[in-house]
Amino acid sequence: MTSVVEQVERRLLAGTGAAGPGRLPVLDPSQIIGMARDAGLTGRGGAGFPVWRKLTAVAPGSVVIANGAEGEPASGKDRALLAYQPDLVLDGLQLIGMAARAGTAHLYAPKAALAPLRAVLAARHDRLPVTLHAAPDAFVSGEETAVVSAIGGRAAVPSDKRIRTVDKGFLVQNVETLAHLALIARHGPGWFRTAGTADEPGTFLATVSGAVRRPGVVEAGYGVRLGELIAAAGGPAAELRAVLIGGYHGGWVPADPALPVSRRALEPYGAAPGAGVIVALPRNACGLSETARIVGYLADQVAGQCGPCVNGLPRMAGTLADLAARRPEPGLAAEAQRLARLVSGRGACRHPDGTARLVLSAMRAFEADVAAHLNGRCLAVEGPR
Amino acid sequence: MRLHIDWTACDGRGVCTELLTEMLTEDDWGFPVLRNGDTVPPPLDGAARRAVDRCPMLALRLVT
Numbered sequence: 016m017t018s019v020v021e022q023v024e025r026r027l028l029a030g031t032g033a034a035g036p037g038r039l040p041v042l043d044p045s046q047i048i049g050m051a052r053d054a055g056l057t058g059r060g061g062a063g064f065p066v067w068r069k070l071t072a073v074a075p076g077s078v079v080i081a082n083g084a085e086g087e088p089a090s091g092k093d094r095a096l097l098a099y100q101p102d103l104v105l106d107g108l109q110l111i112g113m114a115a116r117a118g119t120a121h122l123y124a125p126k127a128a129l130a131p132l133r134a135v136l137a138a139r140h141d142r143l144p145v146t147l148h149a150a151p152d153a154f155v156s157g158e159e160t161a162v163v164s165a166i167g168g169r170a171a172v173p174s175d176k177r178i179r180t181v182d183k184g185f186l187v188q189n190v191e192t193l194a195h196l197a198l199i200a201r202h203g204p205g206w207f208r209t210a211g212t213a214d215e216p217g218t219f220l221a222t223v224s225g226a227v228r229r230p231g232v233v234e235a236g237y238g239v240r241l242g243e244l245i246a247a248a249g250g251p252a253a254e255l256r257a258v259l260i261g262g263y264h265g266g267w268v269p270a271d272p273a274l275p276v277s278r279r280a281l282e283p284y285g286a287a288p289g290a291g292v293i294v295a296l297p298r299n300a301c302g303l304s305e306t307a308r309i310v311g312y313l314a315d316q317v318a319g320q321c322g323p324c325v326n327g328l329p330r331m332a333g334t335l336a337d338l339a340a341r342r343p344e345p346g347l348a349a350e351a352q353r354l355a356r357l358v359s360g361r362g363a364c365r366h367p368d369g370t371a372r373l374v375l376s377a378m379r380a381f382e383a384d385v386a387a388h389l390n391g392r393c394l395a396v397e398g399p400r
Numbered sequence: 401m402r403l404h405i406d407w408t409a410c411d412g413r414g415v416c417t418e419l420l421t422e423m424l425t426e427d428d429w430g431f432p433v434l435r436n437g438d439t440v441p442p443p444l445d446g447a448a449r450r451a452v453d454r455c456p457m458l459a460l461r462l463v464t
């Protein structure tokens with residue numbers, strides 16, 4: 016279990032008390048959609064899509080699903096949230112159920128997270144009954160169409176999106192998104208907007224790991240300085256080389272403590288806050304080796320369905336592994352970039368796109384390392400010279 | 401009109417890349433790659449429909 020560490024901002028993880036649950040108001044669909052829109056609430060599962068637009072698109076009688084799969088190995092915030100504030104998540108699920116005039120509600124999370132939830136559910140008297148489903152431990156099991164498939168008793172693998180998931184009668188929201196919605200229902204959109212930036216309002220949960228003294232989950236407003244997040248996780252455990260933001264589908268950024276963690280500030284690096292995963296890379300570790308390791312993992316997690324992904328990700332992983340192993344082949348970085356562009360947008364899900372984003376960011380962030388590796392040297396092991 | 405490829409169905413044998421070379425080329429493994437986006441230019445409407453009809457895996461669709 017990932018522990019909750021010091022907070023930059025206390026909302027979701029405030030504990031019962033300050034922002035504590037209290038009674039959930041009964042609202043009609045237009046009120047719920049309106050408050051999600053006014054708050055500017057976006058999805059916390061990675062893609063950052065505006066919640067109100069999905070709520071508007073979903074047809075009455077749809078199925079609502081809380082997604083707590085959290086397949087990303089470097090993320091622990093959804094598990095932490097389900098453990099510390101399950102009622103907020105379940106309130107949020109009731110709210111989207113009301114908005115969608117849903118007939119059924121489901122919560123999908125790793126098996127270990129479900130057992131304590133049974134007792135919580137039994138103590139509540141929800142209007143909409145909630146069914147629990149175990150999410151398999153795999154990177155893609157939390158992808159929206161994989162979730163729908165798993166809820167239906169089929170394998171948790173993604174499917175084609177010619178018809179959008181909402182148009183098929185399923186509304187899937189990340190568990191953290193739901194918890195925010197539950198707080199907005201109590202405290203209002205104006206309150207929500209007092210944290211974060213005007214463009215990117217509210218707080219988010221970050222899972223901070225790697226070379227920090229106290230790895231764990233931190234809550235902060237969007238736009239928080241990278242240095243503050245790292246400080247909340249006990250501060251750097253060593254001098255840092257770079258930081259991975261947005262997780263295994265994210266991007267490498269310089270270890271600049273002043274860098275704001277927001278979509279706008281991270282865009283130039285090809286990164287985004289995503290689902291809040293922050294991994295600090297120490298100076299004595301090689302960014303190319305770490306990227307090669309992650310891409311190798313992502314290539315293993317391919318749900319063997321789509322040709323460009325099934326073939327392209329292992330090839331990309333092999334190219335990165337050659338680069339990390341300092342094979343003297345001058346074309347390796349260009350080949351990694353070509354493959355990244357080749358697989359992007361060519362799968363049933365965005366797994367290839369996310370993997371490509373990571374590879375492209377590594378080629379930019381570790382340009383000097385690429386040059387050194389091609390000369391048989393490694394900056395992390397030897398220092399710059 | 402746009403050309404949609406269901407990647408979970410496509411087997412990469414390349415019937416479409418032969419029928420619709422103006423829009424599609426093959427990648428390293430024989431799977432179709434859009435040359436210039438998925439919008440079907442009106443003059444290619446007929447060819448696109450033929451490619452959709454001949455795809456053995458029913459992986460191609462025209463969508464609006």
Ligand SMILES: Cc1cc2nc3c(=O)[nH]c(=O)nc-3n(C[C@H](O)[C@H](O)[C@H](O)COP(=O)(O)O)c2cc1C
Pocket residue numbers: 057058059060061062063064082083084085086087154155156157158159160187188189190192193364365366
């Ligand atoms: C490969 C892959 C894995 C994903 N895994 C998760 C996950 O574990 N949990 C999650 O909430 N969203 C995950 N997503 C995003 C979901 O597809 C979807 O966008 C999200 O659950 C919608 O909720 P939100 O709008 O509240 O974020 C994943 C996406 C991809 C492409």
Ligand code: SF4
Pocket residue numbers: 155172173174316317318319320321322324325361362363364365366367407
């Ligand atoms: S794109 Fe890759 S991970 Fe996604 S469904 Fe297709 S094969 Fe699976």
Ligand code: SF4
Pocket residue numbers: 405409410411412413414415416417430431432454455456457458459460
């Ligand atoms: S014809 Fe159909 S199955 Fe064959 S490559 Fe084209 S889309 Fe794929």
